[in-house]
Amino acid sequence: MQVYLPIAEMAVSPWLMAAIGLIVGCLSGFFGVGGGFLMTPLLMLIGIPAPVAVAAGANLAAASSMSSVLGQFERRGVDLRLGLVISIGGIIGVSVGTLLFGWLKSVGAAEATVRIAYALLLGTLGSSLIWESFQAMTKARRRVSSEDGPVHIARLTRDRSSRLPFQMRFPRSRLVISIIPPLVIGIGVGILSAIMGVGGGFILIPALVYIIRMPANLVVGTSTFQVLITACATTFVQAVVNGSLDIVLSALLIVGGVIGAQFGLILGRKLKGEHLRALLGAMVVLVAVRLAADLIFMPRNLYELSSPGGGL
Amino acid sequence: MSRYFFVWGLVLMLLALPLSVTPARAQRTQVAAALVDNAVLVTSSFTGAKVTIFGSVRAGAIGQTDIVVAVRGPDRPAWIGKRKRSAGLWIGEDRIYFAAAPTFFGIASARPLEEIAPSDTLSLYGLRPKGQLDIAKISINSPLRDSLVDAFVAQRQREKLYLDDANGVQLLKGGLFRADIMMPDRTPPGLYTAKVMVFRNGRPAQSTLTSLVVTKVGAERALFEFARDYAMINGLVGVCMALLAGIVAANVFRRFVPN
Numbered sequence A: 001m002q003v004y005l006p007i008a009e010m011a012v013s014p015w016l017m018a019a020i021g022l023i024v025g026c027l028s029g030f031f032g033v034g035g036g037f038l039m040t041p042l043l044m045l046i047g048i049p050a051p052v053a054v055a056a057g058a059n060l061a062a063a064s065s066m067s068s069v070l071g072q073f074e075r076r077g078v079d080l081r082l083g084l085v086i087s088i089g090g091i092i093g094v095s096v097g098t099l100l101f102g103w104l105k106s107v108g109a110a111e112a113t114v115r116i117a118y119a120l121l122l123g124t125l126g127s128s129l130i131w132e133s134f135q136a137m138t139k140a141r142r143r144v145s146s147e148d149g150p151v152h153i154a155r156l157t158r159d160r161s162s163r164l165p166f167q168m169r170f171p172r173s174r175l176v177i178s179i180i181p182p183l184v185i186g187i188g189v190g191i192l193s194a195i196m197g198v199g200g201g202f203i204l205i206p207a208l209v210y211i212i213r214m215p216a217n218l219v220v221g222t223s224t225f226q227v228l229i230t231a232c233a234t235t236f237v238q239a240v241v242n243g244s245l246d247i248v249l250s251a252l253l254i255v256g257g258v259i260g261a262q263f264g265l266i267l268g269r270k271l272k273g274e275h276l277r278a279l280l281g282a283m284v285v286l287v288a289v290r291l292a293a294d295l296i297f298m299p300r301n302l303y304e305l306s307s308p309g310g311g312l
Numbered sequence B: 001m002s003r004y005f006f007v008w009g010l011v012l013m014l015l016a017l018p019l020s021v022t023p024a025r026a027q028r029t030q031v032a033a034a035l036v037d038n039a040v041l042v043t044s045s046f047t048g049a050k051v052t053i054f055g056s057v058r059a060g061a062i063g064q065t066d067i068v069v070a071v072r073g074p075d076r077p078a079w080i081g082k083r084k085r086s087a088g089l090w091i092g093e094d095r096i097y098f099a100a101a102p103t104f105f106g107i108a109s110a111r112p113l114e115e116i117a118p119s120d121t122l123s124l125y126g127l128r129p130k131g132q133l134d135i136a137k138i139s140i141n142s143p144l145r146d147s148l149v150d151a152f153v154a155q156r157q158r159e160k161l162y163l164d165d166a167n168g169v170q171l172l173k174g175g176l177f178r179a180d181i182m183m184p185d186r187t188p189p190g191l192y193t194a195k196v197m198v199f200r201n202g203r204p205a206q207s208t209l210t211s212l213v214v215t216k217v218g219a220e221r222a223l224f225e226f227a228r229d230y231a232m233i234n235g236l237v238g239v240c241m242a243l244l245a246g247i248v249a250a251n252v253f254r255r256f257v258p259n
Helices: A014-031 A036-046 A050-074 A080-106 A108-142 A180-196 A201-212 A216-241 A247-269 A273-296 B002-021 B119-124 B145-158 B218-229 B231-256
Strands: A003-005 A010-012 A167-170 A175-178 A303-305 B030-035 B039-042 B049-058 B065-072 B075-086 B089-102 B105-109 B162-165 B169-171 B176-183 B190-200 B203-216
Touching (some): A014 A050, A014 A273, A050 A247, A080 A167, A080 A180, A108 A180, A108 A201, A175 A180, B049 B190, B075 B145, B162 B176, B218 B231
Parallel strands (some): B039 B203
């Protein structure tokens, strides 16, 4: 059976679409990421035009993060206030990044620099995530009585971020910090996702753990909440600016996605914080390797064409 | 389909009758053709369509008569880019733009086109996709122009948007013929023209033109027009759909899966 997509102007198998949604949704619920890094290339492989793929990926991320964030709320795993501050930064970042993107395109060498820097950043980030979580695991094995996740009792007083202005209380995270670090992190994540098209969650989760020093049980939930806000905004912007939101495609992906997100959530609950971070690190390293491979090896599709209808 | 075939065959044979009784005109090549369906409807289950043309041809008995049928979609702007390598890294691409390129270009004949007529004749009469691409002004002087044009045609041939079917025309008895051209699911909507050309000994002798329309209908049309005319509401519908689906899934799972 095949279903014709009105905006993409092609027929796809609904079962395949739901299956892709299920897998990406599962990742999304598990790690608290959007999954655009997987979604967009997968859809383009099937032959869906890039703008349609991006819009559908964002729409799916909105649905699966909504599905999992409700479960996170119930378990008090979301710092709403911090999530909102990061989201505001993220929206500023996306707008800046979109402008930057146009400028980077005009300067050929700049694009290369950004791509290489991003691959290196993800590579080091991923490997340090793995390294840190392995250390935590061995430590936990030695001292069985120690608590889950990195415990920093001194973080309230000695952090550099506590000396910056605009202090704000984040009661859920038990933090009193300046709003500048979360805002800057949000802006950075937004810029990167506008330029690279992927990678909100990858950067956000380590930043929450190591820069904000948020308690481990809040990280995935807060990241999911941020993804929800960003994904909703992206869906809307894509629909208005490019007219590339294919509701039929979105619906097919979402059916699988929301179910997958719940599975991911259940799986994620069974894991300890450091195990989750180790897995996330492995995934970030994989993405970095893929980015690097894209740069070094001859692409399988040497040619890129406009869509048959010419509209996108 | 066979009922259609019979009816059209009958009609065309009747049409052909007066031609055969006037001996003075018998030497001139005559052709008549008609489409079985004048419209291809794109519904939610559209996976492509077969366009069928029936016709009748009258030509002298001496020499070779060939029928070539060309179905051509509306022209649209297009581009092709080739990834480029600099300093050992694959970054950026070289692009050329087409001001207009046929979205669909299907040729059917009873034997390979190269055997029917020399290639310059084929290009001259618009039976080769390469000659139908209108390169945009900014790309005319691109050094990669020729290789990118070839790659563009090759890619569209892979997608079955440009095709040559050397078995697409069946010659039936009494100068009747039938041509079938397959359109893939990616065929864009618009006005299509179908040209039937008769070649006599490698020279074009006669042709006739007819048209068909490919159009989205029903839900497909409504959704397409909604997304185009009410982009903002379409975006909001997408967001609301996502949020609602998320809420429903979370509630269903909460009921069945213990926390």
